[in-house]
Amino acid sequence: MxxxxxxxxxxxxxxxxxxxxxxxxxxxxxxxxxxxxxxxxxxxxxxxxxxxxxxxDNKEALCLAVIQRGLTREVGKLMPALIAAPDDAHTRMDVLTRWWARSSANNPLLALGAEYLISILRDARQRATTAQAVERLVAAGRVLLEDFLPEDITTTGPGSEAAVRAIVATGAGLAIGSAAEVITAEESAQLLGDTVELWIRRLRDTLQARD
Missing domain, CATH: 1.10.10.60 (Homeodomain-like)
Known part of the structure; x- marks a missing residue:
């Protein structure tokens, strides 16, 4: 041996x-x-x-680490598909919505996330730790939004920051809705796609109004 x-x-x-x-x-x-x-x-x-x-440190910290690892795993499935997709808005949006439909069907992870968030409502310290994790999620969302924005739209400024946070918040709400079976994974994907497109149009309109 x-x-x-x-x-x-x-x-x-x-x-x-x-x-x-x-x-x-x-x-x-x-x-x-x-x-x-x-x-x-x-x-x-x-x-x-x-x-x-x-x-x-505690059960909450362990649970947050499990959720973060699960989310990282799900996002890791999206990036290769985006890289391989043709560089046009329609195809890339289709890649995003199909990925979200599959991810929204991951009920164990979504249910755990909902349980965790409820459990820390009265724990200021754990809420602060979770907020840091959410900021990392927002940063990842910002990178993804930049990939979806047409070249004529800027990726800096308060407008794009509001777009990222609104899309992430919408995604979180849709994920909880899917876990609770209030909406289907397909409906969730359609709503997320509509939200992304809405914010892209809003950013373009804002830019054109300034010119």
Missing amino acids: GDRKVLTRAESQARTRENLLDAAEELFFTQGYHATSIAAIAAAAGRTIGALYSNF
Whole structure:
């Protein structure tokens, strides 16, 4: 047998963190946020509760990390499709709406996000941490909007910032609506596409009014 590779401290900690995230994701998705305990997550990951708290401050922080990883995974499915798509607005919008329809069908992730947001309403510290995560989401949305904007529309200024935040907020609301089965994933995708197109037209009208 060959010599087993000895993990560095950083590699060992990273592996432990991923084990905990994997276990937490499975339990959160199947049992829900409130029904899942820290002890159950540690046991499922084959780790101690102390190891869990060495990586995450609390259950809320662990849940937020699970949600962020899930969102990153979903966005990672969109970027290659956008890169491969022809450079015309109609095709790119079609790529976006088809991706959103598939993502909106990810009910376990959406339901977890809704549970998490409700759980932190009275926790100012966790709300502040979540706000930082949302800002990173807004930054990603800004990059995506820039890809959709025609060349004659500027990507700077208060108008584009309002557009990004409005689209992200609309997407969040639509995601919760899909998770609650108030609307279908297809309806959610259509509404998101309409919102993006509305803001593109608004940005163009604002630019033309200034000229």
